[in-house]
Amino acid sequence: MSFNEEAADLFAYQHARLEDVGSTNDMEALPALLGYTLVEGRESRLVGREIHVKTKQPLPGRHSDIAHEASHALAQERDDPDALHFEEIIRHRHAHTPNVEAQVEALIKTGQDRIRMPTDVVKAVINICGLKAMAVWVLHQQEKVYLHEALRRIVELDENARMGGFIAWNGTITHAYSYRYHMPCWINDPIPDVDDYENSGLTIFTVPGSPSTVIGLVVIDESGPI
Numbered sequence: 001m002s003f004n005e006e007a008a009d010l011f012a013y014q015h016a017r018l019e020d021v022g023s024t025n026d027m028e029a030l031p032a033l034l035g036y037t038l039v040e041g042r043e044s045r046l047v048g049r050e051i052h053v054k055t056k057q058p059l060p061g062r063h064s065d066i067a068h069e070a071s072h073a074l075a076q077e078r079d080d081p082d083a084l085h086f087e088e089i090i091r092h093r094h095a096h097t098p099n100v101e102a103q104v105e106a107l108i109k110t111g112q113d114r115i116r117m118p119t120d121v122v123k124a125v126i127n128i129c130g131l132k133a134m135a136v137w138v139l140h141q142q143e144k145v146y147l148h149e150a151l152r153r154i155v156e157l158d159e160n161a162r163m164g165g166f167i168a169w170n171g172t173i174t175h176a177y178s179y180r181y182h183m184p185c186w187i188n189d190p191i192p193d194v195d196d197y198e199n200s201g202l203t204i205f206t207v208p209g210s211p212s213t214v215i216g217l218v219v220i221d222e223s224g225p226i
């Protein structure tokens with residue numbers, strides 16, 4: 001079984017659990033809805049049925065931490081007390097894969113983004129803005145998430161799509177994500193020229209009120225030449 005199949009199982013389970021409790025993007029309310037207690041702590045971590053969240057941090061970070069620990073919590077649930085939970089299944093099946101822990105953590109982070117920014121919310125933003133760089137900024141504004149989290153969520157939204165994106169500051173890329181696509185530019189590179197991406201649908205958006213911050217989104221249209 002590939003990581004993709006296990007990821008799909010995990011996300012389907014997380015989605016079903018969230019739907020069951022009425023699917024919310026209120027991170028303060030989420031732990032109780034899922035049957036966990038939110039506890040203020042020095043570090044964000046999961047302790048049994050308690051989601052500890054680090055105090056004294058900006059709200060976007062706090063809410064992403066809650067979503068992250070909730071993602072771990074759901075990945076450690078099981079119907080049958082004798083069965084393995086999702087994280088154990090992945091570790092077990094991929095025991096010989098190098099960096100299995102990093103792979104598990106990457107799946108948990110994708111789960112975190114899905115909890116923090118529910119699919120219907122992301123799709124509503126894209127319906128208004130189109131699949132363009134501006135959608136990243138609108139999602140960030142609307143859901144009070146960090147810009148790079150909104151970018152990551154949109155780039156990974158559609159498992160059948162091929163996308164990439166970056167955030168640049170003062171002309172240099174600081175964050176980059178790609179999904180099923182080898183993006184020619186990456187972190188520390190200069191902002192690419194739109195003309196170099198002629199058939200690859202690169203859109204650029206300059207963040208209002210912060211002209212040195214630029215978002216780029218690359219959408220590969222497989223129906224046309226690449």
Ligand SMILES: [Zn+2]
Binds near residue numbers: 068072105108
């Ligand atoms: Zn983690």
